[in-house]
Amino acid sequence: MVGFWHDKRVVVGISGGIAAYKAPALIRRFREQGAEVTVVVTKAALEFVTRLTLQTVSDRPIYDDLFSLSQEQDMGHIRLAQEADLVVVAPATANLLAKMANGLADDLLSTLLLARLGPVLVAPAMNGAMWRHPATCRSVETLKSDGIAFVGPGHGSLACGDVDTGRLVDDTVIIEAGRRILEPNILAGRTVLITAGPTREAVDPVRYMTNRSSGKMGWAIAKAAVRAGAEVTLIHGPVSQPPIAGIQMIAVQSAEQMYHAVQDHWQVSDVAVFAAAVADYRSKYQATEKIKKEKKGNQLSVEMIQNPDILASVAQWRKEAGAGPLLMGFAAETGQALEKAQRKMVRKGCDLMVVNDVAEPGVGFDVDTNRVVVLDQAGRNLSWPLGTKNWIGTQLINVVARVLNGQGMDVMTEAPPDERVK
Numbered sequence: 001m002v003g004f005w006h007d008k009r010v011v012v013g014i015s016g017g018i019a020a021y022k023a024p025a026l027i028r029r030f031r032e033q034g035a036e037v038t039v040v041v042t043k044a045a046l047e048f049v050t051r052l053t054l055q056t057v058s059d060r061p062i063y064d065d066l067f068s069l070s071q072e073q074d075m076g077h078i079r080l081a082q083e084a085d086l087v088v089v090a091p092a093t094a095n096l097l098a099k100m101a102n103g104l105a106d107d108l109l110s111t112l113l114l115a116r117l118g119p120v121l122v123a124p125a126m127n128g129a130m131w132r133h134p135a136t137c138r139s140v141e142t143l144k145s146d147g148i149a150f151v152g153p154g155h156g157s158l159a160c161g162d163v164d165t166g167r168l169v170d171d172t173v174i175i176e177a178g179r180r181i182l183e184p185n186i187l188a189g190r191t192v193l194i195t196a197g198p199t200r201e202a203v204d205p206v207r208y209m210t211n212r213s214s215g216k217m218g219w220a221i222a223k224a225a226v227r228a229g230a231e232v233t234l235i236h237g238p239v240s241q242p243p244i245a246g247i248q249m250i251a252v253q254s255a256e257q258m259y260h261a262v263q264d265h266w267q268v269s270d271v272a273v274f275a276a277a278v279a280d281y282r283s284k285y286q287a288t289e290k291i292k293k294e295k296k297g298n299q300l301s302v303e304m305i306q307n308p309d310i311l312a313s314v315a316q317w318r319k320e321a322g323a324g325p326l327l328m329g330f331a332a333e334t335g336q337a338l339e340k341a342q343r344k345m346v347r348k349g350c351d352l353m354v355v356n357d358v359a360e361p362g363v364g365f366d367v368d369t370n371r372v373v374v375l376d377q378a379g380r381n382l383s384w385p386l387g388t389k390n391w392i393g394t395q396l397i398n399v400v401a402r403v404l405n406g407q408g409m410d411v412m413t414e415a416p417p418d419e420r421v422k
């Protein structure tokens with residue numbers, strides 16, 4: 001299948017720091033994912049990594065000389081700067097950042113960067129003191145306000161022996177940051193409503209019934225939606241997930257509270273994703289005082305009544321209104337998951353159903369991974385290998401965007417190897 005980087009033209013610029021030895025792995029990774037990589041190096045970088053290595057991994061000539069007639073004829077630096085989909089500088093030294101911030105162009109890489117109008121991603125790597133130096137801080141600030149994107153540096157052990165901030169981040173992190181820059185805002189101008197986490201149904205003032213949902217899947221979808229440019233409202237039960245910047249978060253406890261919050265928001269949404277594990281039942285009576293053993297004796301029965309079905313209600317309201325959001329439900333099943341989920345989709349009236357078989361290892365509640373299949377009303381389905389919830393969240397948002405844009409579910413994306421779980 002065609003992945004995101006297929007046929008993308010990437011210039012990898014390498015400046016002269018010890019982390020330059022990691023550049024060949026980055027180039028290889030880009031190429032494995034289908035990108036065409038052109039390497040531009042500084043003279044200092046060639047002290048750390050050989051021309052032969054770079055040429056071998058990129059399978060193309062290496063560019064380093066601004067004044068080389070043959071290199072200039074082969075691929076002029078202006079053309080190189082203009083034609084690439086993305087320019088990545090990894091590693092970027094403090095010296096290169098200072099040059100870029102001041103518009104200096106005294107070698108091929110800095111000249112290319114000055115001539116570049118499109119996106120540039122910089123992955124700095126240096127000693128921690130250099131990174132924190134006011135001069136470097138000024139360079140970074142200037143470059144950020146010039147629209148240059150940064151990834152890293154990371155924290156860890158550095159070549160100088162210190163444990164500090166200054167490491168070149170992993171190649172997978174650089175590639176993901178690049179993808180985010182290039183990915184169009186597929187949900188710009190759209191409003192997404194998401195339910196997430198468990199609900200908590202009180203029995204008395206100190207006791208409640210709940211389930212094992214962690215909210216991780218809903219969080220991943222909310223993050224992917226906000227990255228895709230959507231306006232996001234996340235209605236969630238009690239979870240211990242960190243707040244997400246730039247979205248509206250509404251915390252609720254019970255299914256009834258979640259129901260009312262959704263009722264307030266569904267009409268203004270283009271998409272509603274129901275990732276919450278809503279408690280199906282609640283205690284019919286909520287004791288106002290703590291239930292005491294002295295009174296109840298050996299046995300306690302709690303009479304339960306059914307909670308409103310939030311997803312089915314929105315589907316019904318939409319039907320009555322004749323218009324409303326695209327509805328994506330979730331079905332966590334054990335055994336014969338697809339058939340059960342198909343029936344559930346029809347019963348609840350949603351457009352897409354995300355199915356997982358929670359009996360499988362690494363799938364379902366409170367783990368970081370998931371394996372899902374998405375069904376649509378036309379009987380089509382999309383499936384992915386076991387992957388991180390964050391990665392699956394991005395895929396689900398891609399599906400939603402395609403359906404909203406009338407492209408349907410006919411494109412399937414492969415899990416990037418790093419996000420796959422062997």
Ligand code: CTP
Binds near residue numbers: 195276312
């Ligand atoms: N859902 C909901 N409100 C409820 C119950 C479920 O909105 N009261 C939504 C969930 O968020 C999910 C979908 O409906 O998107 C399916 O949830 P699930 O618990 O699998 O469905 P149930 O109707 O509870 O079916 P089951 O009998 O299998 O538990």
